[in-house]
Amino acid sequence: MENLTLRQQEILGYIQLHMSQFDTWPSFREIQSHFRFKSTNAVMGHLRALETKGYISRVPGQARSFRITYDFNDDQRPEDAIDVIDIPVYGTIAAGYPDGVEPSGEIGRLQIDTKTVGVRRSRRCFALKVSGESMIDAGIYDGDIVIIEPYPPQNNDIVAALIDGETTLKRFIQEPGRAPFLKAENDHYPEFHPVTELIIQGIAKAVVRNL
Amino acid sequence: MENLTLRQQEILGYIQLHMSQFDTWPSFREIQSHFRFKSTNAVMGHLRALETKGYISRVPGQARSFRITYDFNDDQRPEDAIDVIDIPVYGTIAAGYPDGVEPSGEIGRLQIDTKTVGVRRSRRCFALKVSGESMIDAGIYDGDIVIIEPYPPQNNDIVAALIDGETTLKRFIQEPGRAPFLKAENDHYPEFHPVTELIIQGIAKAVVRNL
C-alpha cells in the first residue's frame, strides 16, 4: 500500500472492516463517528484523497455507493494456487424455444477450479443442464452443463435469460444503434425481441460435457 | 431455492446481479425501475417476503443496508462427498490429421470432481487441449480440453491414440467380424486402418470448454 498517509490507511482499513462485517459501505457519518470527527467533511476529505489515489471509486449522489477498486489480492496470488469452487447445477431447462418443460430445481453440484472456468470466486456462479438444440451451432449440446456467471452481458456473449419463467440460453447481440436482442445458435430457431422484456441472469463461461 | 415464488426468485436474481456488478445493494427505486413497477411499495413487498423467508436481512432505516443472508453454497448434501481430482493438461496436439505440431508437454492443470467427469480417481487421468477440427461433428472443437481416462476402449468410444509419436483424438469403431479402426468425426477427414498399428492411450470421458 503505497503513497497513503497513515490516516488514509486507517480510514481504508476501517472501511474494509465494516464491509467484511456488514456487507455494506459505511456511511459518512458512520466513518465520522468511528474516528470521532466533528464533521462529515473530514470524511469527505479522506475519501477524496483515497479516490484520487485510485483506491476507491464512487457513484456521485448515491448512498453507500463507493467501492474499493484497488485489488489487494493481485499482489499475492501465486500462479499455482488451487481455487476450486462448488457450483450448484440446476435441472433440465429449455435451451431452445420455450416448450413447457418445468425447471426441476437443483439436481447436483460440480466442483471445478476457477482458472479453468474463467470466473471469480466472488461471483456466485451456477450451472444449467441444457435441454434442446437451440445452441448447437455454438457447440452447446443437449445434456451439456453450462456454467453461468451472474454478470451483465456484452455483445456476442452467450447468456442465460429468463423468459416467461424459464431459463434459456441465447446469444446476446448488442450492435451500435440497434436495440439488443437474443439469438439462437441454430438456424431452425427464431430470434427474440426485445431484450428489454427479458431478465438476463448471467453469462455463460464454460461448457462441461460428459461423454 | 425452495419456497420462493417465481417473482421472488427474479427479484433475488436481479439483486445478486446488481451486487456483482456494482458491489452495492440496489436501492428500492433501482429495483422498481428494473422491473417497471410504478411504486416502491411493490419492491417493499417482495423484500419483506424474502426477509421473512430468510434469504435477506436489513438494517432498518439505513440506505442500501439489506444483505443476502442465505448461503447458496451451504446446501451441500452429505452424500455429495467432494472428490476433486487434479488433472494435468497437455499441450496443443493434433486432433486431426497429423500435421507436424509437436506435443508441448504439460501446459496446465485442471481440478474437477470425479462425478462430473465420470471417472475413477484411481485411473490416472490426463487431459488434452484439442487442436484442429477432426472431431467437430462430435462437438469437440479446437481449443477444447478433453479429459482422457486410461482404459481400453469399446465400440464407439472417442479415444486418444498415439500415431507416429503424436496423440490424436478419434472415434474407435469395432464392429463384429471386422478389424477395428479409427474414424474422424468430420467428413473431410479420412479413416485410419488398422488399429493394430496404434497405441490407444485412453478413452475420452469429458469435454471442458471455456467460452
Place this chain on the structure above:
DNA sequence: CTTGACAGTGAACGAGTGTTTACTATACAT
C-alpha cells in the same frame, strides 16, 4: 514569508432512500 499538502470544524442544503398508509386485483382454499 509564502505556498501547498494534510487534517479537520461548522453548518446547511438537496437528493436519495426506506417506509407507511390506503387501496385494488387475482387466485386459491375453506
Place this chain on the structure above:
DNA sequence: ATGTATAGTAAACACTCGTTCACTGTCAAG
C-alpha cells in the same frame, strides 16, 4: 361467501446521505 397469499398502484413522509462552502491549524519545502 370469506379469508389468505401474492402482487402491485398511489402518495406522502421523515430520515439518511453525500456534498458544498467557508473556515482554521500544522508542517514542510522553496
